[in-house]
Amino acid sequence: MRIALVLAGPYPDFRGSQVLVQQLADGIRGRGHVVHLVTYGAVAGTRPGPHATRIARDVVLVARLWRTVQREAIDLIHAHNYEAAIASLMVGRVTNRPVVYHGHNALAEELPLYFRARLARRLAHRLGRLLDAHVPRRADFCIAVTEELGEILRRRGVAASDLTCIAPAAAPRDAAAHRPRVGQEVVGVAMAAAANDPGERGGSRAAGWLLAPPSCGDQLPARVPRAAPRRSSLRLPLSLPGSFASLTMATPTDSSDGLVCYAGNLDGYQNLGFLLRSFARVRARVPAARLVLVTHAAPGALRRAVGPGVEIVRAKSYDEVRARLDAADVVVSPRAERSGFPMKLLNYMAAGKAIVASAGSAKGLRDGITGRIVPDGDEGAFAAAVVELLSDRAARARLGAAARRAVEDPRAWDGVLARIEAVYRNVLAARGAASATSETHASTGLPMALPE
Incomplete structure (x- = not known):
């Protein structure tokens, strides 16, 4: 053919x-x-x-x-x-x-995420539904x-x-x-x-x-709660709530630098505003924690939104992406859009890293076995899962090894x-x-x- x-x-x-x-x-x-x-x-x-x-x-x-x-x-x-x-x-x-x-992907789900104005989002959703249908x-x-x-x-x-x-x-x-x-x-x-x-x-x-789970559309575990309402991906009030001051500080284990890594593009559907807000909560408990966003794309407006401990690295090669993943303690997938298949997740699994993923992007992951799955839009749960893994080297190793085995066939x-x-x-x-x-x-x- x-x-x-x-x-x-x-x-x-x-x-x-x-x-x-x-x-x-x-x-x-x-x-x-x-x-x-x-x-x-x-x-x-x-x-x-x-x-x-x-x-x-x-x-x-x-x-x-x-x-x-x-x-x-x-x-x-x-x-x-x-x-x-x-x-x-x-x-x-x-x-x-x-x-x-x-x-x-479904266009009705993704297209509105490229716009900020409410009217533009509504129109984009309608256009997406029209194209999805025809x-x-x-x-x-x-x-x-x-x-x-x-x-x-x-x-x-x-x-x-x-x-x-x-x-x-x-x-x-x-x-x-x-x-x-x-x-x-x-x-x-x-x-x-x-x-x-x-x-x-x-x-x-x-x-x-290029790696992925062997089956299509694995169901999420029943214990993953229903998603919380989604928030705009680039509205980024990064000041910490006052209640955070009373939280107990968590310290990574002696082998961890508290390095969290995201690898992928910076498009709206990636839900990076949610990630930055969640990481602010992580920093409240692990002050030394760092977040690296590894991307091929120009940061644009996102650069102005990053808070303390966040670095945007524009990778020039796949070797650089590999090196950044190797150095990470925890890798993250904040994307909540459910219809697509996040390729970054497969690279995380292949690298043998402990993953924290929103439910919408947790394709093929099993909560507590090959990664940690949290409800879409729940910043507190996302931050808590990251903090827990930064503080537990054995859990990171166990989840990472299981994730790698899951994609090796x-x-x-x-x-x-x-x-x-x-x-x-x-x-x-x-x-x-x-x-x-x-x-x-x-x-x-x-x-x-x-x-x-």
């Missing part, structure tokens, strides 16, 4: 979607198929979220995809997220190519990265027979280099490196591992590729059968049967 993988975004890039697409391209090629990556290309300084410059890039993306489909005799278009899906549906309609939509169901088939997203798409009109849930899974790359060495507690694993070729043809194999990645390959074959077979039926009726002059 000849596949066009389409992503409306810069490439290569550190972001999770780009990493996932690169790994899929490598894996599908490894199964004997021809894969062409169609992206924005290497675009420096791209601001996330909706803005006018993306429209021009999307127009170029449509032209690039059409040219690739025609020139490379593409059999099927595999589109990741909404702008790529819209471009792919346009090109697919003109060229009579089937389209598989790969959903990474874009995915127009594809020949849909893949969702989580069961939560799959349920949203089914409610928005995607037929159950036209949708499956396939979570990312472990794609081993030089695995031995990332396993703990003798005498070491854990060894960090870098996020998969993007290819060097940013154009339509993809590029070299990624390094490292290389068979899971082969299963993901086999399922995606089966989707391709089924879609092409269905399209071929429909085409043959149309030709038969056209040649005989008989009308096609209408559904009852």
Whole structure:
């Protein structure tokens, strides 16, 4: 098969979607198929979220995809997220190519988080719901990265027979280099490196591992309480409540520097305002604690919001991300958006680190076994979980080791590729059968049967 993988975004890039697409391209090629990556290309300084410059890039993306489909005799278009899906549906309609939509998130959930004004958020939510209802169901088939997203798409009109849930899974790359060495507690694993070729043809194999739990949409433990109301991610009153003064100070164990690490982008849906407020509570109990935000993105307004003990590090390579994870005592995932799959969590697990995650982003974690899960929006519970782990080296080691074991099975990645390959074959077979039926009726002059 000849596949066009389409992503409306810069490439290569550190972001999770780009990493996932690169790994899929490598894996599908490894199964004997021809894969062409169609992206924005290497675009420096791209601001996330909706803005006018993306429209021009999307127009170029449509032209690039059409040219690739025609020139490379593409059999099927595999589109990741909404702008790529819209471009792919346009090109697919003109060229009579089937389209598989790969959903990474529900737009009604994510789009409002790029805005601050209440009216803008309401309008963004309505637009997101409209796109959720009309874009995915127009594809020949849909893949969702989580069961939560799959349920949203089914409610928005995607037929159950036209949708499956396939979570990312472990794609081993030089695995031995990332396993703990003798005498070491854990060894960090870098996020998969993007290819060097940013154009339509993809590029070299990624390094490292892209890791995920083996199943899609693991249910949260029953003892995780219902989420508290969410708060705006960038409204950051960092002054400590007066009641904090009476709290007992906690001291990290002798092996801990009290270093907490977040690795990922700085977009609104990451809920970083919540993280900063929670960390202020951590500092009230562990004055020496430090929080490092490791990112590829420019800090922008977030730099003005950080409080004492917080550092923003703009990583220039995956090696730097790996080093920062290695140095951390606790790693965090504050994201409360439930439909997506946070790729950072997989790197945390691969690095063998103790994780504190909001319930919305705790994909594949088991509370108290492979990490600590706290209710969405509960700053006190989030801070308490971090403080507890900073004060308990044995618990950190136990959770980190269990998290790493949970993502080490290389068979899971082969299963993901086999399922995606089966989707391709089924879609092409269905399209071929429909085409043959149309030709038969056209040649005989008989009308096609209408559904009852």
